[in-house]
Amino acid sequence: MTIEKFRQRLKEFDSKVVISPLSEIEVSKIESILERKLPEYYREFLLNIGLKQDVIWGINDRVSDFNPLTNFLPNGESKNYFRFGHNGGEDYWLLRSDDPNDRTIYEYDYYCNFEIKSLNKTFDDLLDEAIQNLEANQDDLTENSQKIWAVQFSIDTDNVDLIIESLKEDFGCEIIKEIEKTEVSSAGVICSEGVILINGVELPISKQEYSGWNTASFSFDWNESVIEMNENSLINRIENKLKSAGLKVTLIDYGIMDL
Numbered sequence: 001m002t003i004e005k006f007r008q009r010l011k012e013f014d015s016k017v018v019i020s021p022l023s024e025i026e027v028s029k030i031e032s033i034l035e036r037k038l039p040e041y042y043r044e045f046l047l048n049i050g051l052k053q054d055v056i057w058g059i060n061d062r063v064s065d066f067n068p069l070t071n072f073l074p075n076g077e078s079k080n081y082f083r084f085g086h087n088g089g090e091d092y093w094l095l096r097s098d099d100p101n102d103r104t105i106y107e108y109d110y111y112c113n114f115e116i117k118s119l120n121k122t123f124d125d126l127l128d129e130a131i132q133n134l135e136a137n138q139d140d141l142t143e144n145s146q147k148i149w150a151v152q153f154s155i156d157t158d159n160v161d162l163i164i165e166s167l168k169e170d171f172g173c174e175i176i177k178e179i180e181k182t183e184v185s186s187a188g189v190i191c192s193e194g195v196i197l198i199n200g201v202e203l204p205i206s207k208q209e210y211s212g213w214n215t216a217s218f219s220f221d222w223n224e225s226v227i228e229m230n231e232n233s234l235i236n237r238i239e240n241k242l243k244s245a246g247l248k249v250t251l252i253d254y255g256i257m258d259l
Helices: 003-016 024-034 040-048 123-136 160-171 226-232 234-244
Strands: 081-086 092-096 104-109 115-122 147-156 174-184 190-198 201-209 217-225 248-258
Touching (some): 003 040, 003 123, 024 040, 104 123, 115 123, 147 226, 147 234, 160 174, 160 190, 160 234, 174 201, 190 217, 217 226, 217 234, 226 234, 234 248
Antiparallel strands (some): 081 092, 092 104, 174 190, 190 201, 201 217
């Protein structure tokens, strides 16, 4: 199935599937990370369907998911393959970047045989399976208006004030309830909780610290509608503000979920 045909078929489920096409700049950023041009069919997929979607299970859903895999794949094969998804565990799904005519999906078996092997299906097969799954479950599909994108922000710092200050101007961030210790786990992790305000919403913030860590870790959850996700994502803006302040931020992505 071509990308064009796939996009046309998705229109049958238009109000019940989420896609978020990437811009040319975003695709170029992925190519810069991988230090190579992407196969044309995969570029077309990114520009028409994107990463943040709920149509195809298992594929990368953020630009930051792409990695050259230089120290992961054997015998210099990282020059020939790139990761575009996973099997739900730790095995990576790979596509060839050295042969534009090969759309086979490969997987690196690094638990047993340490070899790259074909999954006996192509990227086109993945698109076909997605449409078949939508058709089989069309009566149970959720309207996009009832879907959210949910994440957890995890920020490594010893000073919560750095978080507050980085988000104060744009999002009115402030501490509502001071962070206080709640327990010490059996492993010796000191756990604390408080409440902060972001964009008019009060939400819990957690802190964990351990003697063996370089810094403490703060975390809080956030979600937004898929419409906001595609039009003016607050999650992306918060992440960018935290990173621009020099903070180490990990976005734990729960994906697109039903309300």
